[in-house]
Amino acid sequence: MMEEHYQPQAVEQEAQQSWEKTGVFRAAEDPSRDKFYCLSMFPYPSGRLHMGHVRNYTIGDVISRYQRMRGKNVMQPMGWDAFGLPAENAAMQNNVAPAAWTYANADYMRDQLKSLGLAIDWSRELATCKPEYYRWEQWLFTRLFEKGLIYKKTAPVNWDPVDHTVLANEQVIDGRGWRSGAVVEKRDIPMYFMRITAYAEELLAELDRLPGWPEQVKTMQRNWIGKSYGCEVHFPIAPPLPPGEGWGEGSVLKVYTTRPDTLMGATYVAVAAEHPLALAAAQGNPELTAFIEECKHGGTAEADLATMEKKGMPTGRFVIHPLNGEKLPVWVANYVLWGYGEGAVMAVPAHDERDFEFANTYALPVIQVLYRKTIGLATDASAGFHDGSGYGGGHAGGAGYGDGTGGSALETPFEQKHWQDWYAAKDDLMILVSSGKYSGLTHSQAFDAIAADLQAKNLGRKRTQFRLRDWGISRQRYWGCPIPIIHCPTCGDVPVPEDQLPVVLPEDVKIDVGSPIKKMPSFYQTACPLCGRAAERETDTMDTFVESSWYYARYACPDSGDAMLDERARYWLPVDQYIGGIEHAILHLLYARFFHKLMRDVGLVHCDEPFTNLLTQGMVVAPTFLRESADGKKHYFNPAEVDVKLDERGRPLGATLKADGRPVTIGGTEKMSKSKNNGVDPQSLIDQYGADTARLFTMFASPPDQSLEWSDSGVEGAFRFLKRLWKQVYGHWAEGAAPALDKTTLNDAQKNLRRQAHETLRKVTDDYGRRLTFNTAIAANMELLNALAKFDDTSANGRAVRQEALELTVLMLAPIVPHLCRTLWRELGHAEDVAVAKWPAVDETALVQDTIDLVVQVNGKLRGKIGIAPDAGRESIEAAALADANVQRHLEGQPPKKVIVVPGKLINIVV
RNA sequence: GCGAAUGUGGCGAAAUUGGUAUACGCGCUGGAUUUAGGUUCCAGUGGGGCGACCCGUGAGAGUUCGAGUCUCUCCAUUCGCACCA
Numbered sequence: 002m003m004e005e006h007y008q009p010q011a012v013e014q015e016a017q018q019s020w021e022k023t024g025v026f027r028a029a030e031d032p033s034r035d036k037f038y039c040l041s042m043f044p045y046p047s048g049r050l051h052m053g054h055v056r057n058y059t060i061g062d063v064i065s066r067y068q069r070m071r072g073k074n075v076m077q078p079m080g081w082d083a084f085g086l087p088a089e090n091a092a093m094q095n096n097v098a099p100a101a102w103t104y105a106n107a108d109y110m111r112d113q114l115k116s117l118g119l120a121i122d123w124s125r126e127l128a129t130c131k132p133e134y135y136r137w138e139q140w141l142f143t144r145l146f147e148k149g150l151i152y153k154k155t156a157p158v159n160w161d162p163v164d165h166t167v168l169a170n171e172q173v174i175d176g177r178g179w180r181s182g183a184v185v186e187k188r189d190i191p192m193y194f195m196r197i198t199a200y201a202e203e204l205l206a207e208l209d210r211l212p213g214w215p216e217q218v219k220t221m222q223r224n225w226i227g228k229s230y231g232c233e234v235h236f237p238i239a240p241p242l243p244p245g246e247g248w249g250e251g252s253v254l255k256v257y258t259t260r261p262d263t264l265m266g267a268t269y270v271a272v273a274a275e276h277p278l279a280l281a282a283a284q285g286n287p288e289l290t291a292f293i294e295e296c297k298h299g300g301t302a303e304a305d306l307a308t309m310e311k312k313g314m315p316t317g318r319f320v321i322h323p324l325n326g327e328k329l330p331v332w333v334a335n336y337v338l339w340g341y342g343e344g345a346v347m348a349v350p351a352h353d354e355r356d357f358e359f360a361n362t363y364a365l366p367v368i369q370v371l372y373r374k375t376i377g378l379a380t381d382a383s384a385g386f387h388d389g390s391g392y393g394g395g396h397a398g399g400a401g402y403g404d405g406t407g408g409s410a411l412e413t414p415f416e417q418k419h420w421q422d423w424y425a426a427k428d429d430l431m432i433l434v435s436s437g438k439y440s441g442l443t444h445s446q447a448f449d450a451i452a453a454d455l456q457a458k459n460l461g462r463k464r465t466q467f468r469l470r471d472w473g474i475s476r477q478r479y480w481g482c483p484i485p486i487i488h489c490p491t492c493g494d495v496p497v498p499e500d501q502l503p504v505v506l507p508e509d510v511k512i513d514v515g516s517p518i519k520k521m522p523s524f525y526q527t528a529c530p531l532c533g534r535a536a537e538r539e540t541d542t543m544d545t546f547v548e549s550s551w552y553y554a555r556y557a558c559p560d561s562g563d564a565m566l567d568e569r570a571r572y573w574l575p576v577d578q579y580i581g582g583i584e585h586a587i588l589h590l591l592y593a594r595f596f597h598k599l600m601r602d603v604g605l606v607h608c609d610e611p612f613t614n615l616l617t618q619g620m621v622v623a624p625t626f627l628r629e630s631a632d633g634k635k636h637y638f639n640p641a642e643v644d645v646k647l648d649e650r651g652r653p654l655g656a657t658l659k660a661d662g663r664p665v666t667i668g669g670t671e672k673m674s675k676s677k678n679n680g681v682d683p684q685s686l687i688d689q690y691g692a693d694t695a696r697l698f699t700m701f702a703s704p705p706d707q708s709l710e711w712s713d714s715g716v717e718g719a720f721r722f723l724k725r726l727w728k729q730v731y732g733h734w735a736e737g738a739a740p741a742l743d744k745t746t747l748n749d750a751q752k753n754l755r756r757q758a759h760e761t762l763r764k765v766t767d768d769y770g771r772r773l774t775f776n777t778a779i780a781a782n783m784e785l786l787n788a789l790a791k792f793d794d795t796s797a798n799g800r801a802v803r804q805e806a807l808e809l810t811v812l813m814l815a816p817i818v819p820h821l822c823r824t825l826w827r828e829l830g831h832a833e834d835v836a837v838a839k840w841p842a843v844d845e846t847a848l849v850q851d852t853i854d855l856v857v858q859v860n861g862k863l864r865g866k867i868g869i870a871p872d873a874g875r876e877s878i879e880a881a882a883l884a885d886a887n888v889q890r891h892l893e894g895q896p897p898k899k900v901i902v903v904p905g906k907l908i909n910i911v912v
Numbered sequence: 913g914c915g916a917a918u919g920u921g922g923c924g925a926a927a928u929u930g931g932u933a934u935a936c937g938c939g940c941u942g943g944a945u946u947u948a949g950g951u952u953c954c955a956g957u958g959g960g961g962c963g964a965c966c967c968g969u970g971a972g973a974g975u976u977c978g979a980g981u982c983u984c985u986c987c988a989u990u991c992g993c994a995c996c997a
Contacts, residue, residue, distance in 0.1 A: 045997050086996065158995070169995040217916055221992075224915050303993050307913040336913095355913085469994095476995065544995070586916080587992060619918095620991080672990085701937070702924055708990075710924055714938050722937085724952095764928095772928070780926075780936035787936090856932045861978040863932055890964090901977055907931055911977045 227468025
């Protein structure tokens with residue numbers, strides 16, 4: 002007996018209990034079937050689901066359910082990205098241990114996820130903070146350490162001089178610590194690095210073999226890896242350094258540049274404040290010492306460094322220009338970054354905007370050496386010679402980023418082709434002037450000639466360079482995976498042996514400032530695995546990006562106790578569809594690709610890339626409402642606390658606070674956040690309307706890769722549609738079982754409805770399978786339901802046609818609103834759960850039309866429409882178009898100059 | 913600063929390969945049903961014009977028989993920038 006009215010709570014509860022009981026979403030390896038591994042980025046257990054989660058997991062669920070209906074062996078897992086900074090902050094605020102806080106949050110959020118009706122195999126659930134997970138991360142670390150793919154070096158961090166802690170970039174606000182307010186300093190500390198640069202070439206090249214990734218993400222990764230083609234240039238130091246002042250490279254200052262053709266325009270050389278030459282020059286120079294000290298203030302974030310005012314100071318030292326022998330001053334400049342390569346650049350103010358700005362400020366000479374062929378004389382650096390690649394890829398950088406990024410030999414044809422491409426763009430534009438024997442050469446000729454001369458003098462060579470830097474993974478925090486290293490006074494850094502893994506992080510701790518395990522002898526006191534004498538454990542933990550770089554593989558065999566991955570990973574990997582926020586386009590996705598190659602090279606996985614298809618979802622945004630107090634402080638109100646008044650055409654007039662009826666300012670539409678108080682709790686939405694309405698609204702409001710704007714009335718619209726669908730099926734059900742369809746005796750209205758139903762199916766299949774645009778799939782079904790509502794034919798064939806159309810609608814919407822469709826599918830007379838129903842096939846015979854509409858244009862403007870047989874020839878189309886009265890009027894008796902016929906679409910008559 | 917994207921009615925959006933701009937939904941207006949509110953249903957809804965028609969996809973130029981879509985310049989907004997996840 003079907004209920005007359007749609008009651009989401011009852012429908013959803015029954016469906017979720019049934020799915021749990023039958024275990025229909027449990028995934029088992031089955032080599033006889035095509036697998037489909039669908040993965041959404043796992044959540045950080047922050048406390049409650051937010052709308053971004055709902056959106057992410059609904060997208061993944063729709064794809065999973067669709068692929069299951071297509072007959073694929075689908076696996077959709079879920080887990081917890083459980084280590085991280087917020088747990089430590091919450092621990093300090095609420096006096097609870099990070100572990101307890103994290104597990105409680107995961108428990109709550111798991112229930113929330115289940116109430117969304119996701120087709121997840123919960124038996125594969127994992128949490129990265131569990132020793133049975135992170136022990137394998139520690140195991141891989143020790144393997145990589147032994148292979149030399151992990152090494153130790155010092156690197157700068159943000160140091161809070163008041164709290165005596167290392168700060169994340171996020172915790173540095175305007176150059177000050179977020180809690181102490183103290184001016185942050187850069188401080189060098191020893192850290193472990195993963196040699197991602199050893200894989201730079203492969204990470205770059207394989208982007209070309211990822212057709213299932215968005216072009217924009219591949220472009221961002223290419224630019225991030227940043228391969229450039231340039232030259233290493235050596236400037237001899239003059240006068241030669243006194244004994245003991247060198248730094249291992251002899252008496253030359255090395256720089257890397259992508260523009261050796263402009264070398265004759267170099268007027269000074271600039272080094273970073275941390276450069277040994279700067280430090281040596283500062284000895285006995287209080288002014289320079291003070292300047293170098295000043296450069297240490299502020300955080301390490303690149304965006305801050307790149308936007309700060311350019312400052313510098315002469316070192317009093319000079320170098321010799323390698324080609325013309327001129328003496329050039331060496332400056333210390335805050336815009337030269339020590340973390341990058343040699344930390345020294347050659348400055349060509351005439352042809353680089355930053356050098357130009359710096360030279361202007363400090364009255365340094367500017368020598369123009371390029372002539373713009375097509376336009377004429379360039380007057381300053383901003384005239385467009387700049388190659389746009391910035392200091393990272395421009396002429397900063399140096400002889401390898403620390404370790405592992407030496408230049409390549411430039412011998413293969415593949416390499417030669419890339420060098421040619423690098424030259425080509427600039428050759429049409431410029432020619433050298435005022436450059437001695439190089440004057441008159443093009444960019445590429447000068448590049449080669451200067452490189453050859455430098456090589457002959459042994460003062461430089463052609464070289465490629467990556468912008469990508471090695472990945473520093475040490476964190477001075479507690480709530481993370483312990484780095485499995487033992488520091489022995491005699492044996493040095495010793496990896497923890499396999500039989501002593503995991504190094505378990507103590508969970509029962511009290512948190513104040515700093516990591517508790519650094520003050521816990523029971524944790525760090527140990528014996529050296531090699532010599533047995535007293536030694537100390539490393540107390541740093543790993544970057545949480547390490548855990549999230551391989552979890553996708555562990556889902557294949559989450560219970561494997563003998564190995565990081567077992568043979569089940571071979572069946573499930575790679576991930577067929579990965580879904581997550583666009584904010585992860587570079588870091589997470591690059592690290593995961595890197596880790597996949599690391600695991601491949603130790604024989605754990607057998608493919609080259611982890612994610613075959615990638616969908617990057619947009620943000621969830623909502624309007625903001627605020628009042629500004631007299632002192633300029635902004636107080637934000639939640640959209641739920643506010644009434645918005647509209648005029649008679651629906652334009653917003655203003656908004657008032659419900660509590661006091663007084664006006665509030667309508668701010669911009671921004672990403673849902675705590676600070677703007679514009680978040681909408683998905684739980685209240687699920688409680689009020691049910692999960693299906695929440696799912697339908699988030700899928701309908703915009704395509705998945707664009708931002709999604711929250712709208713209360715949009716949610717009501719979604720709910721309304723589900724009620725109408727229920728009502729249609731109920732009305733049909735109440736008439737009793739429909740007779741079988743007789744395709745041979747259909748009237749026009751019946752044929753039209755069938756055609757629309759099958760055209761919708763064709764479109765929706767494409768939307769789900771290829772385009773991943775669920776909003777248009779829903780819109781097409783709304784149109785079909787509108788047509789069904791107008792179709793009031795109660796004849797036998799009419800009811801048969803309606804039965805077919807309703808069945809198709811229910812099947813097409815099942816991936817998006819699975820609970821509702823499960824009930825409707827049963828009421829339409831099917832015993833199986835719609836979750837395992839077969840995706841329907843388009844009936845091509847239903848699509849055949851006797852006549853089609855053709856648009857007639859005169860001079861590109863719409864002037865009429867003609868109905869014509871779909872197989873009509875060009876001449877009969879032309880004749881029919883010219884016969885149209887309105888077309889005749891616009892031709893005004895003139896003969897057509899040209900007639901363009903686009904078959905099946907339009908005809909354009911040009912006069 | 914550098915890299916990537918986005919910009920279409922009052923609003924969210926559609927137009928998939930250069931071919932009818934605004935599908936679908938929201939909102940709004942009018943009407944029906946209802947004791948009232950809500951619900952539900954029907955009709956209308958880019959701007960201008962009595963009309964034939966004209967204008968219209970952030971701004972400006974270009975290519976084309978034809979441009980929301982392609983090219984160039986500019987503006988605005990958003991995301992990322994290596995220790996937030």
